[in-house]
Amino acid sequence: MSKPLRLGIAGLGTVGVGVLRILRQQAALLEARTGCKMVVSAVSARTRNKDRGLSLSSYDWEDDPVKLATRDDVDVFVELMGGADGPAKAATEAALTAGKHVVTANKAMLALHGQALAEQAEAADVALRYEAAVAGGIPVIKTLMEGLAGNGITRIMGVMNGSCNYILTRMEDAGKSYQEIFAEADGLGYLEADPQLDVGGIDAAHKLAILSSIAFGTKIDFDGIQLEGIERIAIEDIRAAADMGYKIKLLGVTQMTGRGLEQRMMPCLVPQTSPLGQLDGGTNMVVIEGDAVGQIVLRGAGAGEGPTASAVMADVCDIARGLRGSVFGQPAATLEATTAASSQTPAPYYLRMALVDKPGALAKIATVLGEAGISIYRMRQYEHSDVSAPVLIVTHKTNRDALVSALAAMEKTGVLAGEPVALRIEEV
Numbered sequence: 001m002s003k004p005l006r007l008g009i010a011g012l013g014t015v016g017v018g019v020l021r022i023l024r025q026q027a028a029l030l031e032a033r034t035g036c037k038m039v040v041s042a043v044s045a046r047t048r049n050k051d052r053g054l055s056l057s058s059y060d061w062e063d064d065p066v067k068l069a070t071r072d073d074v075d076v077f078v079e080l081m082g083g084a085d086g087p088a089k090a091a092t093e094a095a096l097t098a099g100k101h102v103v104t105a106n107k108a109m110l111a112l113h114g115q116a117l118a119e120q121a122e123a124a125d126v127a128l129r130y131e132a133a134v135a136g137g138i139p140v141i142k143t144l145m146e147g148l149a150g151n152g153i154t155r156i157m158g159v160m161n162g163s164c165n166y167i168l169t170r171m172e173d174a175g176k177s178y179q180e181i182f183a184e185a186d187g188l189g190y191l192e193a194d195p196q197l198d199v200g201g202i203d204a205a206h207k208l209a210i211l212s213s214i215a216f217g218t219k220i221d222f223d224g225i226q227l228e229g230i231e232r233i234a235i236e237d238i239r240a241a242a243d244m245g246y247k248i249k250l251l252g253v254t255q256m257t258g259r260g261l262e263q264r265m266m267p268c269l270v271p272q273t274s275p276l277g278q279l280d281g282g283t284n285m286v287v288i289e290g291d292a293v294g295q296i297v298l299r300g301a302g303a304g305e306g307p308t309a310s311a312v313m314a315d316v317c318d319i320a321r322g323l324r325g326s327v328f329g330q331p332a333a334t335l336e337a338t339t340a341a342s343s344q345t346p347a348p349y350y351l352r353m354a355l356v357d358k359p360g361a362l363a364k365i366a367t368v369l370g371e372a373g374i375s376i377y378r379m380r381q382y383e384h385s386d387v388s389a390p391v392l393i394v395t396h397k398t399n400r401d402a403l404v405s406a407l408a409a410m411e412k413t414g415v416l417a418g419e420p421v422a423l424r425i426e427e428v
């Protein structure tokens, strides 16, 4: 039996406490699987005397996570505080400098500083692991780096923010507005302390940036992501999309194109019969397409104490087994700087508009679309009692620039009774 693996855990919130529970409840199993006894040398959090539902008396306490990260009796620094900068980054850097392995769940830190941290870890010949940072309990990092190592990755799609998927699903089920369900989710504690990280798509975009780097051998490019949150999704769109056979999801897509790396995180329509269309509530799903394997679908809990701690422990176990490997699947120095694709891959679009109910109104819209080179695939007009007519259009594949110019031209027709809504339909 090899010598014990000594952990220092900074952050004793949802995830940190979950990790401590697994370490206690599964001590024998972890030792049997890794050949290594795991011990916690010390822990750190902001408030020492907080009741965390379990005793911390057997661990040393450090007020300063940087001090914890550099202790002589810590082999692995487990960073579970969060935040792209501040103590999380300072302590991670200190740990790597001191030659400690690091396990983190911090997608924000990796999305913004991953390249520098990876270079530092690899120069120090220590592991920097982050399975929990993307899609919580789903082992997507391991799948991409190990299980699919023989594949050229062609595309990754994912619903990777459980809170947004909860809100969109609940809007449909309850028939309530975004504002009402946002307030409900916030009240239930489902949203980050800064809810904009969730509903603005930022948290999911952090995760997408990490996956892109592994999939395409590129330096993380968070700023290159075309980002849009779910705030403007109306219950009318959810209903109309359902009527046309679609669901609205905050969908992340990354693919390498001849125009550069295309990374998008935005609300999209997906067929309601597709795996992504059937993903309800707070669950996550990642769809990976490889040139040899074809399409695989991973589904599971993207957040929460148990699932996230499960992913953290997978990393700790790998370190205990002596596994190291490059941080993003190939040496950080060989990751290529990438150019963000200037345009989006063509797609069909969903358009919802209210037209003034007078002769020739629909003809004017059809003309505008035709002049922009956009062909109508399906169309539906609903019964109405007021002066405006609700119209839905699904287009054939078109490019975003043509759509933007068509929307601008529609404004000038004088037949719109409100601002039209345009959402991309992702071919999944």
Ligand SMILES: NC(=O)C1=CN([C@@H]2O[C@H](COP(=O)(O)OP(=O)(O)OC[C@H]3O[C@@H](n4cnc5c(N)ncnc54)[C@H](OP(=O)(O)O)[C@@H]3O)[C@@H](O)[C@H]2O)C=CC1
Pocket: 010, 011, 012, 013, 014, 015, 016, 044, 045, 046, 047, 048, 050, 063, 065, 079, 080, 081, 082, 083, 087, 105, 106, 107, 108, 132, 133, 136, 302, 303, 304, 305, 308
């Ligand atoms: N919760 C989830 O389901 C998931 C979380 N993650 C990631 O895991 C990480 C932790 O998340 P989570 O457990 O939810 O966060 P919490 O807010 O529940 O816990 C954060 C912990 O960090 C401690 N902390 C914060 N600032 C400091 C500081 N300056 N010095 C020392 N300790 C500090 C807090 O101390 P105190 O308790 O005293 O306030 C708290 O114990 C984040 O990076 C998050 O993005 C990833 C996937 C899912």
Ligand SMILES: N[C@@H](CCO)C(=O)O
Pocket: 136, 160, 161, 162, 163, 164, 190, 191, 192, 198, 203, 302, 303, 304
């Ligand atoms: N706020 C995130 C937590 C997990 O990263 C979510 O809702 O998915």
